[in-house]
Amino acid sequence: MKKFVSVILSVLLVLSLGAVCASAAENSADVYVTIANADGSFGTAAEKITVTDTDSDGVLTVNDALYCAHEKCFEGGATAGYATKETQYGLSLEKLWGNANGGSYGYYVNGASAWSLTDEVSTDDYLYAFAYSDLVAWSDRFSTFDSFTGDFDAGQSVELTLTYVADYDESFMPVFKPLEGANILIDGEDTGIKTDADGKAAVSFDRGGVLIVSAKSDDVNITPPVFVANVTGVDEPTEAPTEAVTETVTEAATEKLTATPDQTSAGSGTNTNAVQTGAPNAVIYLVLAMMILAFAIVAFKKQHEK
Numbered sequence: 001m002k003k004f005v006s007v008i009l010s011v012l013l014v015l016s017l018g019a020v021c022a023s024a025a026e027n028s029a030d031v032y033v034t035i036a037n038a039d040g041s042f043g044t045a046a047e048k049i050t051v052t053d054t055d056s057d058g059v060l061t062v063n064d065a066l067y068c069a070h071e072k073c074f075e076g077g078a079t080a081g082y083a084t085k086e087t088q089y090g091l092s093l094e095k096l097w098g099n100a101n102g103g104s105y106g107y108y109v110n111g112a113s114a115w116s117l118t119d120e121v122s123t124d125d126y127l128y129a130f131a132y133s134d135l136v137a138w139s140d141r142f143s144t145f146d147s148f149t150g151d152f153d154a155g156q157s158v159e160l161t162l163t164y165v166a167d168y169d170e171s172f173m174p175v176f177k178p179l180e181g182a183n184i185l186i187d188g189e190d191t192g193i194k195t196d197a198d199g200k201a202a203v204s205f206d207r208g209g210v211l212i213v214s215a216k217s218d219d220v221n222i223t224p225p226v227f228v229a230n231v232t233g234v235d236e237p238t239e240a241p242t243e244a245v246t247e248t249v250t251e252a253a254t255e256k257l258t259a260t261p262d263q264t265s266a267g268s269g270t271n272t273n274a275v276q277t278g279a280p281n282a283v284i285y286l287v288l289a290m291m292i293l294a295f296a297i298v299a300f301k302k303q304h305e306k
Contacts, residue, residue: 028052029060029123032148033069034226035097036130041188043097044073045212046148046228051121062107063091063117065127074098084117091117096131104132106223111144113165113174130223141165143179143215143222154233157204160184162195162215164222179222182215190216208233 031051035043049072051065067078074081074097083095093105107114107129109121121127126148132140143164150158166177178199184191186203195201195215203213213227 027060029121029125031065031121031123032126033065034126034128034148035066035069036128036224036226037097038099038101038131038133040133040214040216040224042212042214042224042226044069045226046126047073057118059118059120060122061117062109062114062119062121062127062129065121066093066096066107066117066129070097089116093117096129099131101131101135104135104138106130106132106140106142108142108144111176113142128223128226134221139221141220141222142174143182143217143220143225144176145213145215145225145227148226149228149230151230152205152232154205154208154231156231157202158227158229159200159202160213160227162199162201162225164220179215179217179220181219182217182222185214185216186211188212188214203227203229205229205231205233207231 029051031049032046033044033049034046037043047069049065049069051060051068053060054064054067055061063084067082070078070080070082081095081098083093083100084091085094086092092103094100094103096105107117107127109119109128110126111128128142128144130140130142132138134140141164143162146161146163152158162179162182163176164179165174167175169175178195178197180195180197180199182195182199182201184193184195184201184203186205191203193201193203201215205211208231211229211231213229214224215222216224
């Protein structure tokens, strides 16, 4: 009987550990993070980041994603490049990609404005954070392509549509409009291609590698949009043009950003699925453990009654 009870207790221990491990493993999400600096350069460009609950508040948030992005990509980690503090407006950014500019930052999830650093994120979300270049009038306007990644062969092209936050509605939600006349850049170099009246531009890739497509406007102070092209070609360089772009983004992630401007302005686009999946598995483990324990107690009593 003692041997039987020992076996039961061992099984209960294994199940309990399994519940804890399952909960911890599932409380994470792969989020694609872009961080734009005030000078128009990128700290990260659609970088795949495994986001964990860094502040132990039980949810995965914009803050967690930015913290993990700095831990992975910024020299010296989050301690050196990222900082937040509690203010009268809640948790606020103090430093982004090593730049402390007095709190002038913005962040969007799936092309829609996030309300705060505590907005939730989930797997395949696309997070864009930027430091304002205009610290007086805050004239920076968030801009985005209709997708942010793609796989191509050298010589292929893609049509991109560029929109920007032209205004805000009565609920202070961003209103997106096409941006005409913006210059298309590849790895920071002007291609001579401009967007048309509908914000569209056909961009071709004549070399292999990981190429970053962006845009700059002479008329509107836009944040740099990003499209990462993974191009296969015979002249593919041995090293990627930037260390920040090392992952091929999944098709599911791209679909997050293909909504029309009217759709993207409807809300933050976040959901809570990624942070809720751990609980059911943990509950199942614990229920099984309780059932086995009850069986062991009944068996033990019957043995003693004999």
